[in-house]
Amino acid sequence: MKAICWMGVNQVSVEDVPEPEILSSRDAIVRVTASSVCGSDLHLIDGYLPGMREGDVLGHEFTGEVVEVGSDVRKVRPGDRVVVGSFVGCGGCHYCQEELWSLCDNTNPQPLLQEKLWGHAIGGVYGYTHATGGFPGSHAELIRVPFADNNAFPVPDGLSDEQVVFASDALPTGWMGAEMCNLWPGSVVAVWGCGAVGQAAIRAAYLLGAERVIAIDRLPERLTMTARHTGAQTLNYEEADVLEALREATGGRGPDACIEAVGMEAHSTGLQHAYDRTKQALRLHTERGATLRQAILACRKGGTVSIIGVFGGYLDKMPIGAAMNKALTFRMGQQHGQRYIPMLLDRIARGEIDLRYLATHSLPLEDGPWGYEMFKHKQDGCVRAVFHPAA
Numbered sequence: 001m002k003a004i005c006w007m008g009v010n011q012v013s014v015e016d017v018p019e020p021e022i023l024s025s026r027d028a029i030v031r032v033t034a035s036s037v038c039g040s041d042l043h044l045i046d047g048y049l050p051g052m053r054e055g056d057v058l059g060h061e062f063t064g065e066v067v068e069v070g071s072d073v074r075k076v077r078p079g080d081r082v083v084v085g086s087f088v089g090c091g092g093c094h095y096c097q098e099e100l101w102s103l104c105d106n107t108n109p110q111p112l113l114q115e116k117l118w119g120h121a122i123g124g125v126y127g128y129t130h131a132t133g134g135f136p137g138s139h140a141e142l143i144r145v146p147f148a149d150n151n152a153f154p155v156p157d158g159l160s161d162e163q164v165v166f167a168s169d170a171l172p173t174g175w176m177g178a179e180m181c182n183l184w185p186g187s188v189v190a191v192w193g194c195g196a197v198g199q200a201a202i203r204a205a206y207l208l209g210a211e212r213v214i215a216i217d218r219l220p221e222r223l224t225m226t227a228r229h230t231g232a233q234t235l236n237y238e239e240a241d242v243l244e245a246l247r248e249a250t251g252g253r254g255p256d257a258c259i260e261a262v263g264m265e266a267h268s269t270g271l272q273h274a275y276d277r278t279k280q281a282l283r284l285h286t287e288r289g290a291t292l293r294q295a296i297l298a299c300r301k302g303g304t305v306s307i308i309g310v311f312g313g314y315l316d317k318m319p320i321g322a323a324m325n326k327a328l329t330f331r332m333g334q335q336h337g338q339r340y341i342p343m344l345l346d347r348i349a350r351g352e353i354d355l356r357y358l359a360t361h362s363l364p365l366e367d368g369p370w371g372y373e374m375f376k377h378k379q380d381g382c383v384r385a386v387f388h389p390a391a
């Protein structure tokens with residue numbers, strides 16, 4: 001079958017790969033009908049996360065139709081349309097039982113690298129590195145979904161692929177980012193990054209009670225889109241002093257919560273960017289920290305910094321003194337999708353959440369390399385390129 005594969009740093013192509021098979025009685029095989037690019041793929045393509053191998057199938061944000069199930073699968077049947085979260089959960093370990101699905105203890109068969117780097121390994125992810133299990137991804141005609149009863153969620157009748165595909169990854173991530181802020185009516189939230197994840201976080205923040213959201217990015221088309229579709233105030237960090245603008249917008253107090261939805265490849269201006277880029281290129285640190293530093297400095301005393309942008313290793317020049325002395329709360333993590341997806345699908349069905357506008361480019365699988373090129377370089381207003389392998 002055809003699939004979009006990682007073939008080396010900055011090399012993506014469509015290749016022939018073997019079809020997946022049922023390997024355990026709890027597996028399902030899903031025919032992928034929509035599969036989106038995600039900012040996390042860029043960290044793989046750009047070579048910042050270790051453990052990729054030539055020929056790995058990319059993609060972890062997807063929806064499709066179940067075509068085959070193992071003998072112990074009970075909740076989904078062939079013919080069901082499902083949304084599958086990006087992390088694989090076993091359902092039985094301590095972490096899955098606590099609904100901390102991305103921390104699953106059983107779904108990463110290759111935990112050594114993470115154990116060395118982080119002390120512990122997290123769960124497996126589709127289309128990600130071999131350090132997270134090396135599960136083949138969803139930019140393919142078919143995908144194997146392990147522990148299908150825990151990981152595949154039926155799509156309510158009448159919803160299209162475009163309506164539900166982001167309920168796999170960007171939306172639960174954004175929801176979790178906002179939920180971690182413990183918002184109350186009247187909260188002011190600042191969000192760094194107006195990609196799909198940042199925009200989903202903004203929608204979630206409003207639904208969870210925020211009174212005002214201020215969204216930060218530099219791409220005019222994303223700022224315009226964000227203002228139009230979410231109602232957030234926007235701030236272009238290349239045109240304004242972000243810290244000053246946030247202070248001014250909050251009567252000197254600072255936002256109650258700051259959501260970081262950019263991650264390790266943050267851009268910034270001037271000396272800081274040159275410093276971060278050089279150190280990252282020389283592998284002296286692995287992350288570029290402009291957004292995290294700003295979030296800490298901007299946040300009001302006693303506020304919350306919620307990190308959903310992906311970081312992988314070490315970062316210096318962290319204002320830990322500001323964080324400690326201002327008594328900030330830090331919340332962060334990879335998304336625990338299984339905890340949110342059914343609730344989010346209900347909200348989509350009720351019309352409370354509609355993220356279809358994020359799918360700026362609908363493409364056949366064959367256009368994978370071009371889709372990634374546009375997404376990486378933010379060309380043609382690309383926010384999400386969504387591939388349709390079964391078309």
Ligand SMILES: NC(=O)c1ccc[n+]([C@@H]2O[C@H](COP(=O)([O-])OP(=O)(O)OC[C@H]3O[C@@H](n4cnc5c(N)ncnc54)[C@H](O)[C@@H]3O)[C@@H](O)[C@H]2O)c1
Pocket residue numbers: 038039040041042043169170173192193194195196197198216217218219222237261262263264265266267268290291307308309310333334335383
């Ligand atoms: N926690 C999770 O489970 C999870 C899930 C999905 C994605 N992610 C991560 O979320 C992040 C965003 O994903 P996405 O798909 O929206 O990516 P994206 O590349 O579409 O968007 C990132 C945005 O950040 C903006 N940006 C860069 N530097 C900035 C700065 N200094 N200030 C403000 N904005 C800045 C870019 O202009 C861009 O619009 C990525 O790091 C991705 O890996 C995490």
Ligand SMILES: [Zn+2]
Pocket residue numbers: 038039040041060061086169170
């Ligand atoms: Zn993702």
Ligand SMILES: [Zn+2]
Pocket residue numbers: 089090091092093094095096097103104105106107
């Ligand atoms: Zn588990």
